[in-house]
Amino acid sequence: MKIKTKLTLGVGLLFFLIVLLVALGVRQLHTLANDTENILVDNYNSLDYSRNMLKELDKIETDKQSLEKFQHYLELQSRNITEIGEKELTENLLEDSQTFLQQPDNKSVILLIRNDLNAIMKLNMDSIQRKSIVASQTADRAILWISITGSMCFIIAFTLLINLPSTIADPIKDLTESIRQIAGKNYSRRVHFEGHSEFGDLARSFNTMAEKLQEYSDSSLARLMMEKKRIETLINNMHDPVIGLNDTQKILFANEEALKISGLKSADIIGKPVQDIAVYNDLIRSLIQHLAGNSVDNSKNETLTIYADNKESYFEKQIVPIVITPTGETEKKEIGSFIILRNVTLYKELDYAKTNFIATVSHEFKTPIASMKMSLQLLENESIGSLNEEQQHLIASIKDDTNRLLRTTGELLNITQVETGKTQLEIEKSNVLQIVTEAVDATQKLAEQKNIKLFTAFPDTIPDVWADREKTTWVVSNLITNAIRYSYENASIQVQLSEDDSYVKIIVKDNGLGISSQYTGKIFDRYFRIPGSEKEGTGLGLAISKEFIEAQKGLITVESELGSGSTFTVFLKKAI
Numbered sequence: 001m002k003i004k005t006k007l008t009l010g011v012g013l014l015f016f017l018i019v020l021l022v023a024l025g026v027r028q029l030h031t032l033a034n035d036t037e038n039i040l041v042d043n044y045n046s047l048d049y050s051r052n053m054l055k056e057l058d059k060i061e062t063d064k065q066s067l068e069k070f071q072h073y074l075e076l077q078s079r080n081i082t083e084i085g086e087k088e089l090t091e092n093l094l095e096d097s098q099t100f101l102q103q104p105d106n107k108s109v110i111l112l113i114r115n116d117l118n119a120i121m122k123l124n125m126d127s128i129q130r131k132s133i134v135a136s137q138t139a140d141r142a143i144l145w146i147s148i149t150g151s152m153c154f155i156i157a158f159t160l161l162i163n164l165p166s167t168i169a170d171p172i173k174d175l176t177e178s179i180r181q182i183a184g185k186n187y188s189r190r191v192h193f194e195g196h197s198e199f200g201d202l203a204r205s206f207n208t209m210a211e212k213l214q215e216y217s218d219s220s221l222a223r224l225m226m227e228k229k230r231i232e233t234l235i236n237n238m239h240d241p242v243i244g245l246n247d248t249q250k251i252l253f254a255n256e257e258a259l260k261i262s263g264l265k266s267a268d269i270i271g272k273p274v275q276d277i278a279v280y281n282d283l284i285r286s287l288i289q290h291l292a293g294n295s296v297d298n299s300k301n302e303t304l305t306i307y308a309d310n311k312e313s314y315f316e317k318q319i320v321p322i323v324i325t326p327t328g329e330t331e332k333k334e335i336g337s338f339i340i341l342r343n344v345t346l347y348k349e350l351d352y353a354k355t356n357f358i359a360t361v362s363h364e365f366k367t368p369i370a371s372m373k374m375s376l377q378l379l380e381n382e383s384i385g386s387l388n389e390e391q392q393h394l395i396a397s398i399k400d401d402t403n404r405l406l407r408t409t410g411e412l413l414n415i416t417q418v419e420t421g422k423t424q425l426e427i428e429k430s431n432v433l434q435i436v437t438e439a440v441d442a443t444q445k446l447a448e449q450k451n452i453k454l455f456t457a458f459p460d461t462i463p464d465v466w467a468d469r470e471k472t473t474w475v476v477s478n479l480i481t482n483a484i485r486y487s488y489e490n491a492s493i494q495v496q497l498s499e500d501d502s503y504v505k506i507i508v509k510d511n512g513l514g515i516s517s518q519y520t521g522k523i524f525d526r527y528f529r530i531p532g533s534e535k536e537g538t539g540l541g542l543a544i545s546k547e548f549i550e551a552q553k554g555l556i557t558v559e560s561e562l563g564s565g566s567t568f569t570v571f572l573k574k575a576i
Helices: 003-058 065-078 086-102 107-183 198-236 256-262 274-278 282-287 345-380 389-420 432-449 469-485 541-551
Strands: 242-246 251-254 302-308 311-324 333-343 428-430 453-457 465-467 492-499 503-510 555-560 566-573
Touching: 003 065, 003 107, 065 086, 086 107, 107 198, 242 256, 251 256, 256 282, 256 302, 256 333, 274 282, 302 333, 311 345, 345 389, 428 432, 428 469, 432 453, 432 465, 432 469, 432 492, 432 503, 465 469, 465 566, 469 492, 469 503, 469 541, 469 566, 541 555, 541 566
Parallel strands: 453 492
Antiparallel strands: 242 251, 242 333, 302 311, 311 333, 428 465, 492 503, 503 566, 555 566
8 A cells, every 4th residue: 555545544534533523522512511501591590489489488477578579589480481390380379379469367378389389399300300310411422422532533643653653764764774875885785665655666766776876887997997097197297296185184196296306105105194194204294284274275376495306496386175066965075185286496487587687777777867866966056057948847857757767766676675585674663653744744745746735634642553664654655655646636635544453544545536446456466557547657666565564464455436536544553
C-alpha cells in the first residue's frame, strides 16, 4: 500500500472519529440538559407554588394579606399543569378554596386544602424522581458512547504515533546515509526498501543512479589519470614557481621552479603538511605566513627577495584559493589553494634604473636652474642696465618657467627618495596650528595673484600631533597650492582644523573645477593627471603627499564633485 494511502486512511479515520465524538458529546449533553430543564420547569414551580400556599394558609388568621398571596399562588398553579392527574388535583384545590372563602371559620375546609396541596406536591415529587432516573440513564449512555468513541480515537492515534514516524523516518534516514556514501564516492552503496510504496520506487531509482555512477566512475578513471598527468606537466613547465596545497594544508605538488629556489626535493615534501616543511625551510616559512593570519589580505601581491639564478632576485607572491561549488549544493567550498611566485626581477631592475636616472637628472638640473634664477634676479635689479616693458614681461615669463621647473625637479627628487626608501622623517610632537599657519603664509602671495581669499577656521584649542613638521607643512602647502591652481579668480578657499577621538583633521576646501567621481580613486597615483586638464603639473604632488602622511601613520582623503569643488582632508594622529 502506498504511504500516501496509509496516511489518508489513518488520518481520515481519526478525523471521522473525532467529529463523531464531538457530535455524540454535543447530542448527549443536549438531551441531558433537556431532561434537567423539564424537571426545573415542569415540577419545581408546582412544588414552589404549593409550598408558598401552605405558608400563607398558616398565616391567614393573623395576616389579612395572606389570603391575597394565597390566591396569587393558586392562580399560578392553575396555569402550571404539567403532570397526569395534576389537573384534577388542582381543580379540587380550587373548589376547596372557594368553599373556604365562603366559610372562613370552617376548619375542615382548611384540612381539605392542605390535603389537596400535599397531593399536588407528592405528584410532582414522584415525577421529579422518575425524571431524575431518566436523566441519570441519559448521562450513563453519554459516558458509555463517549468512552467507546474516545477509546477508538486513542487506539488509532497511538497506532499512528508508534508506526507512522518509523514508517517515514527510517527509510529517509537510510536514504540519507546512502546519499552521503555516494557523495563520498562509495558508488557500491545500495538501498533496499521492500513493498510497493513510494520509498520502494525511490530505492529502485536510487540504485539505478548508483549503478550508473559506478559505471561512469570506472570508465572515466583512466581518462582522469591522463588529465592529471597533463596538468602536472603543464605546471612543471611553468617558469614561475608554483606550490599547491589541499584543504588540510598538505602539499599536493610543487613544480621544478619551486623546488629549485627552495632547495627541496619532490619526494621529501609531496603529501606532507606544509607546516612541517616550514620548520626547516625559511622560504616555505615565509610563503605560508598567511596561514597563521599574518597577512591581512591573502589575495594581495607581496614582493619577496630570494637568491635565485646566482643573484638577488625579486618574486611577487600571490595566494590563489581554489573554491568550488559541489554538485547539488549552493554554498561555495574552499578545497585548497596554490602559491604563485612571479619573477619580477627584471621589472625591479628597470624601476631602480628609472629611479636612479630621475634622481641624477633632477639633481643635475638644480645647479643650472639656480644659476638661471640668480641671473634673473640680477636682471630684475637693473644692475646691468634698465629693461624696457617688453623685456620685463619676458623676464617674468622666464621666472615663472624657472620656478615651475624647480618645483618639478623638487617633486622628482622627493618621489625618488620615497621609492628608494631614503626619505628620513623626523616624527615628533608638533603644533598643528603652526604647521597650517606656515603653509597658509607660504601660499598667500600665490592666492593674491588670482585675487583668491584664504579663509581659516581654527578652534581655540587644538591638541598637538605626531608629525614631521617640515614634510607636513609641505603637504598642506601643496594642497592649498592645488586649490588655488584649480580655483577661479576672485574665489575663496577654506582651511579648517577639527578633531575626533584619535585624529586632528586639516581640511582644505575649494569651490573650483572639482574632480569627476571616476578619477577620485586615482589622483593619488604617481604621474596621474586628469585627462583633459589644462593645468600644468607632473602628477607627483598628491602621490608624494600620500606617501608622507601615511608614513606618519596618518591618512589623506578627498571628496569632490565635478563643478562643485574639492575637499581634501589630512588626518594626523593626536600626540596624547
